[in-house]
Amino acid sequence: MSIYAVNKICYRVVREPGLRQALGDSPEQALRAALPPLSEDELQALLDGDVGRLSKMGANNFLLHQLGRFRLLGLDLPTYADRIRAAYREA
Amino acid sequence: MGEIVGGVGVPHTPHFPGIVDRQEPLAAELDRLYGTAAQHLRDLAPDVLIFFTCDHYNTFFIESVPIFSVGVAPSACGPSDYRELQAYEVPIDVALARRIQAHVVRSGFDVGISQEFEFDHPVTIPLHFLTPAMDVPIVPVFINGLMPPFPPAWRCRALGATIRQAIEETPDTRRVAAVASGSFSLEIGGPLISAQSHTGVPDPEWTDRIMARLRAGELDELVAEASEEQLTRAGNAAGELLTWIAMLGTIGGRGPAFLEAQRDLGHAYGTWLADSAVHQ
Numbered sequence: 001m002s003i004y005a006v007n008k009i010c011y012r013v014v015r016e017p018g019l020r021q022a023l024g025d026s027p028e029q030a031l032r033a034a035l036p037p038l039s040e041d042e043l044q045a046l047l048d049g050d051v052g053r054l055s056k057m058g059a060n061n062f063l064l065h066q067l068g069r070f071r072l073l074g075l076d077l078p079t080y081a082d083r084i085r086a087a088y089r090e091a
Numbered sequence: 092m093g094e095i096v097g098g099v100g101v102p103h104t105p106h107f108p109g110i111v112d113r114q115e116p117l118a119a120e121l122d123r124l125y126g127t128a129a130q131h132l133r134d135l136a137p138d139v140l141i142f143f144t145c146d147h148y149n150t151f152f153i154e155s156v157p158i159f160s161v162g163v164a165p166s167a168c169g170p171s172d173y174r175e176l177q178a179y180e181v182p183i184d185v186a187l188a189r190r191i192q193a194h195v196v197r198s199g200f201d202v203g204i205s206q207e208f209e210f211d212h213p214v215t216i217p218l219h220f221l222t223p224a225m226d227v228p229i230v231p232v233f234i235n236g237l238m239p240p241f242p243p244a245w246r247c248r249a250l251g252a253t254i255r256q257a258i259e260e261t262p263d264t265r266r267v268a269a270v271a272s273g274s275f276s277l278e279i280g281g282p283l284i285s286a287q288s289h290t291g292v293p294d295p296e297w298t299d300r301i302m303a304r305l306r307a308g309e310l311d312e313l314v315a316e317a318s319e320e321q322l323t324r325a326g327n328a329a330g331e332l333l334t335w336i337a338m339l340g341t342i343g344g345r346g347p348a349f350l351e352a353q354r355d356l357g358h359a360y361g362t363w364l365a366d367s368a369v370h371q
Contacts, residue, residue: 065280
């Protein structure tokens with residue numbers, strides 16, 4: 001599956017308060033309902049808030065940071081930034 | 092005929108209105124810089140603004156990502172991506188927008204039309220400071236400067252010049268100014284962020300070089316240097332420079348009336364009077 005599915009989730013969280021609520025209440029259920037479907041790899045990385053991995057998988061960083069901005073999947077902006085920095089420091 | 096009278100270039104950081112409202116330390120500087128650009132526009136007394144902007148994955152992402160598009164709705168609201176900010180309905184000069192789109196397509200530019208959309212913060216933040224009464228209609232020109240591949244800088248300049256032709260061929264005597272919205276070096280959420288933030292300014296030297304070229308009116312040189320590789324090195328939002336290059340293509344490439352950078356933030360504020368002849 002293309003990383004587009006991850007990018008689309010990040011795109012949607014900006015404009016869909018209902019999706020943000022669902023990702024807070026029941027993240028796995030909300031992610032499994034996403035269309036196009038996420039791969040198991042993508043889904044697990046999202047549930048883990050592993051934005052470094054998602055970034056390296058090719059997710060769009062501008063879109064990805066919206067997860068931190070809206071404090072979703074265990075992230076906030078400082079946590080988001082720390083994980084991105086860590087991922088690329090390891091590279 | 093329509094007349095191009097000048098233009099401005101400004102950034103669109105979404106936090107700036109709040110900083111000014113709360114009178115935080117940066118507020119006085121923002122007041123001065125946006126105020127200089129706003130006064131320039133008031134002096135130009137335009138009937139319409141050609142507004143060059145880069146969509147931030149808000150208007151275009153699902154159905155299609157156009158390299159260039161012109162908005163032809165009667166008006167559009169925003170910002171779509173920061174609902175907590177002041178909302179505006181921005182009037183659009185539909186007749187001029189359609190005339191411009193038709194002219195540039197017939198001139199060889201593959202420019203689409205957008206008929207129903209919301210504006211995101213790169214449009215509403217500058218207008219919040221420049222024309223807060225929303226009493227000057229705009230023609231929004233979307234340039235894809237965030238999602239590579241980008242249009243080449245020379246192409247953006249040529250598009251701006253061709254938009255000028257379209258305006259100068261209009262039968263009425265409207266005064267038209269151009270606005271560019273964007274940064275020179277800026278990374279949002281990617282590996283080039285700073286150690287302190289989810290944003291960063293990875294290439295301040297590029298900002299310096301742009302400023303030197305703009306001051307000297309060296310648009311040929313700036314266009315030659317603004318490769319996709321250079322823009323990418325300057326951050327994942329640095330393609331916004333293409334809006335400035337298109338704006339300068341519209342008004343001509345000579346030196347600015349005012350130009351000042353906020354180097355640590357990776358952007359600048361500039362005002363120009365139009366050249367009397369189109370620079371190709």
